[in-house]
Amino acid sequence: xxxxxxxAAILLLFxxxxxxxxxxxxxxxxxxxxxxxxxxxKKPIAYPWIRNADYVWERRIWRVIDMREKMNQPxxxxxxxxxxxxSLMTIMMDAxxxxxxxxxxxxxxxDEFISPLSYKxxxxxxxxxxxxxxxxxxxxxxxxxxxxxxKLNTTDIKKIRIKxxxxxxxxxxxxxxxxxxxxxxxxxxxxxxxxxxxxPLFWIxxxxxxxxLAKSEVFNRFNGAARLTxxxxxxxxxxxxxxxxxxxQYDRKISEYASxxxxxxxxxxxxxxxxxxxxxxxxx
Numbered sequence: 001x002x003x004x005x006x007x008a009a010i011l012l013l014f015x016x017x018x019x020x021x022x023x024x025x026x027x028x029x030x031x032x033x034x035x036x037x038x039x040x041x042k043k044p045i046a047y048p049w050i051r052n053a054d055y056v057w058e059r060r061i062w063r064v065i066d067m068r069e070k071m072n073q074p075x076x077x078x079x080x081x082x083x084x085x086x087s088l089m090t091i092m093m094d095a096x097x098x099x100x101x102x103x104x105x106x107x108x109x110x111d112e113f114i115s116p117l118s119y120k121x122x123x124x125x126x127x128x129x130x131x132x133x134x135x136x137x138x139x140x141x142x143x144x145x146x147x148x149x150x151k152l153n154t155t156d157i158k159k160i161r162i163k164x165x166x167x168x169x170x171x172x173x174x175x176x177x178x179x180x181x182x183x184x185x186x187x188x189x190x191x192x193x194x195x196x197x198x199x200p201l202f203w204i205x206x207x208x209x210x211x212x213l214a215k216s217e218v219f220n221r222f223n224g225a226a227r228l229t230x231x232x233x234x235x236x237x238x239x240x241x242x243x244x245x246x247x248x249q250y251d252r253k254i255s256e257y258a259s260x261x262x263x264x265x266x267x268x269x270x271x272x273x274x275x276x277x278x279x280x281x282x283x284x
Contacts, residue, residue: 044210044231047178054171059274062111062245062253064185065160071240074219074233079155084217088230089154089184091216092204096122101209106183106200111163113181113205126152126186126201152186152201159185161200162241166274168281175278179206179234206234243267 067076067088075088086094095101097119105115105125117125127150135143161183168175182204188196213230220228233239244267245253258266 042214042229042231044214045235047207048169048172050167050169051171054169055167056170057168057277059166060247061164061166061243061270061274063162063164063241064244065162065239065241067158067160069240071238074221075160075230075239076155076158077219085219086216087154088160088218089157091212091230092182092184092209093152093154095209095212101204101212103202103204106202111181111183111203113203117202122202123152157184157186157201159198161185161244162206173281175274175281177237181206182209243270246270 065072065075067073077087078085079087081087081090092101096103099119103117103119103122104113105117108114135141162179163181163183164177164179166175166177184201185198186201188199190196210231213234214232216230218228218230218233220226242264244255254263254266
């Protein structure tokens, strides 16, 4: 009896060692000094509560972030997701597809979050189709019409618009800014490839996107060991942008009354006005 128990124990030990060895063989080698495959589990920093009585001044600003600029390139790359590293557009499209983020119709001229879109409705709006003539590869080699669908590629989106509110909190005596929405923009080209204009795709309510962005890693250009999230990037204003609209009685963009160098100077003037407003609140 004891001999049978000993044999059974040896067999169990052999099976356990074999399975462990097989598991080690199937596990890929560590790609780095330490394991970085775990997902980030961070929460966004909560906004401080502000009383309506302390909300004494506000200005709404619309900006454009060109992801082709060197400072903004961490938002655009990588083109192919790997590990926990994805581009900003890939993160937003994946979140919309799985239903954790809501997309809003961007065709409204007021840029309000009025008409939510499902992922299917969004794809119908952003994807384009064209009818082309094709020739069969077998007799009688006749021509037929074929519908070609151009799918949305996240690498085609090189600019995003952000809508933000600058305000003064009297209780804390601080001038602050909060991003309200994000809108990806895609270039519209003619058949010959010349630039025709820009098309806004959809709006994202930024406070809803913050929990998702806080768990999404962005490339840190200064220290690869210090993990940085997209929420950190927006919170710390680690991006370059230019103003294309400020709230006004005519509800018009800068491009509607200025162009070229004048439009750029007008954008810089609005930035300078925001800076001067804060400085003029105090006496030294």
